[in-house]
Amino acid sequence: MAPPFARLNVWRASCVAAIGILAVCAAWAGWHGKKRSNSVSFEAGHVDANRSSGHSEQPKPIALVVSGDTAGWLVPCGCTANQSGGLLRRATFLAEGRKSHEVVLADAGGAPGGASDYDRCKFDFILSGERLMGLSAHNLGGPELALGVAYLERLAQEQKAPLISANVRDRAGHLIAEPFRTVSAGGRRIALLGVVSPKFQTRETHIDDPKEAILTTLPLLKDCDVTVALAYLPEDELRQLAAALPEVDAIIGGPTGQSLPLERVGASLVGSATNKGKFLIELSLSAESGRPRLSGRTVEMTPQFANDADQERNLKSFYAELGKRDFSAVQTSFVQQAINRHSSDYTGAKSSSCPACHQEEFAAWLKSGHAHAWATLEKRGAHVDADCQRCHTTGFGVGGFESRVRSPGYVDVQCESCHGASGAHAKRPETKTLLVARDQCAGCHDHENSPEFEFAAYWAKVAHGETPSTKAKATQ
Numbered sequence: 350m351a352p353p354f355a356r357l358n359v360w361r362a363s364c365v366a367a368i369g370i371l372a373v374c375a376a377w378a379g380w381h382g383k384k385r386s387n388s389v390s391f392e393a394g395h396v397d398a399n400r401s402s403g404h405s406e407q408p409k410p411i412a413l414v415v416s417g418d419t420a421g422w423l424v425p426c427g428c429t430a431n432q433s434g435g436l437l438r439r440a441t442f443l444a445e446g447r448k449s450h451e452v453v454l455a456d457a458g459g460a461p462g463g464a465s466d467y468d469r470c471k472f473d474f475i476l477s478g479e480r481l482m483g484l485s486a487h488n489l490g491g492p493e494l495a496l497g498v499a500y501l502e503r504l505a506q507e508q509k510a511p512l513i514s515a516n517v518r519d520r521a522g523h524l525i526a527e528p529f530r531t532v533s534a535g536g537r538r539i540a541l542l543g544v545v546s547p548k549f550q551t552r553e554t555h556i557d558d559p560k561e562a563i564l565t566t567l568p569l570l571k572d573c574d575v576t577v578a579l580a581y582l583p584e585d586e587l588r589q590l591a592a593a594l595p596e597v598d599a600i601i602g603g604p605t606g607q608s609l610p611l612e613r614v615g616a617s618l619v620g621s622a623t624n625k626g627k628f629l630i631e632l633s634l635s636a637e638s639g640r641p642r643l644s645g646r647t648v649e650m651t652p653q654f655a656n657d658a659d660q661e662r663n664l665k666s667f668y669a670e671l672g673k674r675d676f677s678a679v680q681t682s683f684v685q686q687a688i689n690r691h692s693s694d695y696t697g698a699k700s701s702s703c704p705a706c707h708q709e710e711f712a713a714w715l716k717s718g719h720a721h722a723w724a725t726l727e728k729r730g731a732h733v734d735a736d737c738q739r740c741h742t743t744g745f746g747v748g749g750f751e752s753r754v755r756s757p758g759y760v761d762v763q764c765e766s767c768h769g770a771s772g773a774h775a776k777r778p779e780t781k782t783l784l785v786a787r788d789q790c791a792g793c794h795d796h797e798n799s800p801e802f803e804f805a806a807y808w809a810k811v812a813h814g815e816t817p818s819t820k821a822k823a824t825q
């Protein structure tokens with residue numbers, strides 16, 4: 350199932366399938382900061398993509414960049430090397446592009462990571478980060494709708510967030526956001542309209558059929574050169590919509606899991622900006638007069654894009670806000686409320702209560718990375734962030750770590766992360782510890798944060814308490 354492009358930074362949409370002979374895709378080589386010498390012409394206007402040639406009066410070519418499915422990923426966690434994604438890189442990519450192009454930015458929706466107090470706070474900062482990049486429109490996806498109509502209306506009114514949706518209505522039957530926005534860039538008018546799948550209907554919303562909603566909206570778009578629909582739809586619905594709507598030049602989706610390479614479906618270009626904001630879609634408008642044609646590609650936000658300074662400040666402000674609010678674990682979407690799997694016998698005891706009887710194990714733990722997992726976060730200022738705390742602490746939301754201020758004793762990955770709350774055991778050793786320790790690793794060492802994880806190799810680095818039975822088990 351490994352996606353063929355997992356290791357590719359960038360791959361061009363199959364231009365051939367997309368637009369036949371058009372060579373526009375290749376013109377984007379300049380976007381990477383790395384100067385490439387091959388200058389490629391646009392098919393019609395012969396606009397030189399290499400701007401250093403001195404023709405500065407020429408209008409810049411126009412690009413529309415679409416992000417989506419950010420899913421709370423303001424910044425990738427950095428748990429492992431080469432993680433993609435994050436607004437800090439997105440902004441650098443845009444800044445690079447703006448050197449040679451008129452760039453319009455839109456988001457296909459799916460930016461919040463959940464609907465908890467923590468997620469709302471984070472969404473505010475994702476939106477402010479997007480606005481620092483000059484966002485023109487942010488479509489309401491399923492995760493946005495889960496935040497509630499009143500909340501979204503407040504964002505649009507008080508913070509002037511450019512939210513759009515052509516098919517979400519409140520109980521009174523009114524659209525809850527502007528159905529579309531138009532943007533002028535480089536002498537062209539681009540219409541951006543937004544729809545979401547009826548699957549994401551909530552109790553306080555009604556979601557119209559996306560196709561009908563777009564057809565109703567199209568006549569309102571006067572004098573637009575290009576019409577792009579931002580569509581928070583699963584892949585099958587996205588394709589169906591594209592096939593049924595030749596009137597729309599491009600339909601860019603969000604939550605398709607892996608990113609879809611751009612392709613033509615009917616008369617429209619279809620793609621998705623997806624996977625925790627790791628993949629953006631970049632559409633370029635051809636330069637000839639008359640109705641411009643679109644081509645494009647998918648771009649992965651790899652570490653090759655440096656961190657943008659404004660976005661770094663935005664991240665710092667987010668951390669400052671988290672520091673002030675000190676959300677408890679249950680105010681996040683990382684634990685289900687009111688979990689109490691443990692009987693009162695199993696209260697936490699912290700690692701400091703173990704060395705009295707388990708000196709060697711304690712010494713081994715102290716040497717392991719687990720014993721300074723919190724310091725790792727502190728170094729980045731990320732210790733205030735529940736999205737990092739949940740794996741770099743002990744018993745997050747299940748009786749151990751509650752919040753930075755309220756439960757400072759449960760930072761780091763202590764003994765009880767793997768053995769379970771051991772208060773009773775520490776008092777009466779004949780009471781066994783709670784958990785099968787080796788089954789706990791995968792809860793934190795998951796595909797995203799520890800892609801190389803393999804029990805035997807990892808256990809070898811943190812091994813302790815090796816009774817013969819343990820050795821036998823661990824080598825199985």
Ligand code: HEC
Binds near residue numbers: 725729734739794799
């Ligand atoms: C799902 C669990 C999980 C979450 C969430 C998580 N981490 Fe991690 N983190 C890990 C694991 C597991 C490792 C060890 C990875 C490995 O060595 O394979 C790790 C390692 C790291 C490392 C590398 C440590 C080193 O010195 O090698 C950094 C830095 C880090 N995490 C920072 C963060 C930050 C910042 C966040 C929040 C944005 C975060 N982590 C969220 C589980 C998590």
Ligand code: HEC
Binds near residue numbers: 702706779
């Ligand atoms: C008062 C002494 C004492 C303290 C304190 C203590 N233990 Fe133990 N522990 C023992 C003894 C004795 C055994 C062996 C029991 C056996 O073999 O049945 C044991 C066995 C274990 C085992 C293997 C058997 C089992 O229960 O799963 C684990 C794991 C363990 N301890 C973890 C811990 C942790 C974690 C702490 C600190 C929270 C801790 N112990 C604190 C005395 C202690």
Ligand code: HEC
Binds near residue numbers: 767787791793
């Ligand atoms: C509560 C979450 C959590 C659990 C459970 C967990 N880990 Fe980790 N692990 C981490 C984090 C976080 C780091 C990164 C620590 C750092 O350097 O900041 C890490 C790092 C490591 C490392 C690299 C650091 C080193 O000391 O070499 C190994 C190896 C490791 N874990 C093995 C395991 C194994 C084996 C298990 C299961 C028996 C396990 N971990 C269970 C969170 C966890």
Ligand code: HEC
Binds near residue numbers: 712763764785813
């Ligand atoms: C990263 C997870 C992890 C952490 C943290 C951890 N252990 Fe363990 N521990 C294990 C695993 C896995 C085993 C092997 C037994 C098994 O497979 O269940 C083990 C085995 C043990 C044993 C021997 C159990 C037996 O059956 O012989 C003891 C005792 C023990 N640990 C105590 C501790 C103490 C004390 C600490 C903290 C100072 C600690 N452990 C921290 C995962 C962990």
